[in-house]
Amino acid sequence: MKTKIFCLSAFFLIAGMIRAQSQPQLRYTVSMPQAAKGKFHISLDAAWFNQDSVVLKMPNWMPGYYQLMNYANTVDSFVAQNINGTPLTVRKTNNNTWVILNKKNSPFRVTYQIQTKRKFVANSFIDSAHAYIVPANHFMYVASMLQLPVQVKINSADQPRFKKIATGLELVKGKTNVFTAPNFDILYDCPILVGDLHELPAFKVRGVPHRFIGYNMGSFDEVLFMNTLQKAIEQGVNIIDHIPFKEYTFIGIGPGRGGIEHLNNTTVSFSGNELKTPADINRIMNFLSHEYFHHYNVKRIRPVELGPFDYDKGSKTTQLWISEGLSVYFEYLMVKRAKIVDRTMFLNNIANNITAHENNPGKAYQSLLQASYNTWADGPFGTSGADKNKAISYYDKGPIVGMLLDLAIRNASNNQFSLDHVMRLMYKTYYQQLQRGFTDAEFQAACEQMAGKSLANEFEYISTTKELDYQKYLGYAGLTLTSTEVEKSGQKKLQYKIGVLPSLNPDQLAILNSWLGD
Numbered sequence: 001m002k003t004k005i006f007c008l009s010a011f012f013l014i015a016g017m018i019r020a021q022s023q024p025q026l027r028y029t030v031s032m033p034q035a036a037k038g039k040f041h042i043s044l045d046a047a048w049f050n051q052d053s054v055v056l057k058m059p060n061w062m063p064g065y066y067q068l069m070n071y072a073n074t075v076d077s078f079v080a081q082n083i084n085g086t087p088l089t090v091r092k093t094n095n096n097t098w099v100i101l102n103k104k105n106s107p108f109r110v111t112y113q114i115q116t117k118r119k120f121v122a123n124s125f126i127d128s129a130h131a132y133i134v135p136a137n138h139f140m141y142v143a144s145m146l147q148l149p150v151q152v153k154i155n156s157a158d159q160p161r162f163k164k165i166a167t168g169l170e171l172v173k174g175k176t177n178v179f180t181a182p183n184f185d186i187l188y189d190c191p192i193l194v195g196d197l198h199e200l201p202a203f204k205v206r207g208v209p210h211r212f213i214g215y216n217m218g219s220f221d222e223v224l225f226m227n228t229l230q231k232a233i234e235q236g237v238n239i240i241d242h243i244p245f246k247e248y249t250f251i252g253i254g255p256g257r258g259g260i261e262h263l264n265n266t267t268v269s270f271s272g273n274e275l276k277t278p279a280d281i282n283r284i285m286n287f288l289s290h291e292y293f294h295h296y297n298v299k300r301i302r303p304v305e306l307g308p309f310d311y312d313k314g315s316k317t318t319q320l321w322i323s324e325g326l327s328v329y330f331e332y333l334m335v336k337r338a339k340i341v342d343r344t345m346f347l348n349n350i351a352n353n354i355t356a357h358e359n360n361p362g363k364a365y366q367s368l369l370q371a372s373y374n375t376w377a378d379g380p381f382g383t384s385g386a387d388k389n390k391a392i393s394y395y396d397k398g399p400i401v402g403m404l405l406d407l408a409i410r411n412a413s414n415n416q417f418s419l420d421h422v423m424r425l426m427y428k429t430y431y432q433q434l435q436r437g438f439t440d441a442e443f444q445a446a447c448e449q450m451a452g453k454s455l456a457n458e459f460e461y462i463s464t465t466k467e468l469d470y471q472k473y474l475g476y477a478g479l480t481l482t483s484t485e486v487e488k489s490g491q492k493k494l495q496y497k498i499g500v501l502p503s504l505n506p507d508q509l510a511i512l513n514s515w516l517g518d
């Protein structure tokens with residue numbers, strides 16, 4: 001028996017080795033000898049490619065920031081060589097594609113540099129104090145082989161201040177500063193921050209650790225800040241009623257504006273020095289809640305077009321008003337229900353979106369579906385296209401329509417169901433059960449299932465430029481919209497405000513209180 005077991009084990013061992021060898025291997029090393037000049041040095045060791053030419057491609061964008069970034073423009077000094085150090089022929093066939101001619105199954109090494117210039121959440125940046133690595137800006141994939149596993153080694157030996165690393169990538173067991181991703185979609189979803197990083201006191205939600213690690217985070221009451229953030233996060237989790245990861249990390253990349261969501265982390269521009277007034281706390285807690293809620297809404301409850309991603313051309317969808325606009329709506333709700341802001345500030349947040357939208361002439365030209373689809377040309381806020389007066393921002397109209405839909409569902413279902421239930425249903429159906437993205441029609445069907453009736457009229461607010469009937473929907477919660485004319489920068493505009501009606505009937509009161517968690 002013993003001999004037989006040994007023989008079988010030996011067979012599996014050899015078979016395993018053959019399998020392991022035949023699987024193409026990609027190992028990246030990032031070095032930083034020229035940090036002060038804004039340069040990263042990249043080397044890629046590749047092996048076991050059963051083909052004479054290997055096509056390497058740099059993505060043109062990163063999921064979460066729906067603009068073409070043309071990361072290949074930051075690449076220089078691209079060289080390929082075989083295991084003996086002999087240069088290999090490289091043909092650059094377009095701006096982001098390099099073809100390496102090599103003998104099949106022969107290991108080869110590629111080196112190149114990334115020149116960074118601008119501190120921004122959607123591109124890599126390095127200086128002598130820290131390094132921010134956006135993997136889509138750093139690591140080329142092999143064409144048609146995004147499914148390959150990949151290793152990344154961070155070599156920061158040249159920079160004594162680069163003491164710590166924060167990333168959602170998995171550490172390779174037994175190794176220091178070597179990380180692994182099961183495929184390139186996961187790699188591109190896990191930015192890496194390196195520097196003299198500081199960690200705030202972590203908290204747990206339903207037993208799951210939530211961490212906050214960052215660079216240059218300023219001086220503030222860290223315990224109070226994390227206690228406040230925890231309350232907002234708990235409200236986000238309550239909406240979906242499930243946590244899909246073992247750990248979540250907020251990665252603070254330094255002062256600035258902007259954040260990008262990922263499956264188990266988010267990279268956020270952050271400075272605790274800005275936490276001075278209630279308005280600052282409102283803005284920063286809304287922002288962090290928004291990025292957190294995205295791990296549900298867009299990373300898991302996702303438009304059908306957002307995965308697999310087209311890293312060349314961008315993945316266009318008509319549903320960013322859901323992914324982005326409703327994440328704005330739910331950020332407000334998380335912060336209100338956590339009692340971080342009062343009812344007035346919550347209503348002001350939405351009224352500010354109404355003011356921005358109603359004063360935008362683009363409202364007569366572009367629907368939410370069009371704004372979502374055209375964002376690649378119009379810019380993230382609908383302000384950088386050919387004619388900004390004919391575009392809207394789904395960050396403004398999205399949360400407004402989210403509120404109208406929510407109030408319509410609450411009213412139609414006698415306050416039994418809400419947009420919270422729609423999101424929970426979408427998560428269960430499309431993420432957990434079907435494991436795919438959803439279509440426009442499927443989102444509408446989920447809303448109508450919760451409302452128990454057709455919402456065709458309400459969905460015209462999404463597919464057309466029809467004027468929004470605010471009073472009808474706000475009335476379901478005993479609220480009303482008023483406006484006053486104000487002058488700003490020499491231009492007259494209407495400033496909107498949402499207030500509570502003088503007297504509320506029991507139905508209105510029930511909707512208002514359950515909606516806002518009062």
Ligand SMILES: [Zn+2]
Pocket residue numbers: 290291294323324327
């Ligand atoms: Zn967002």
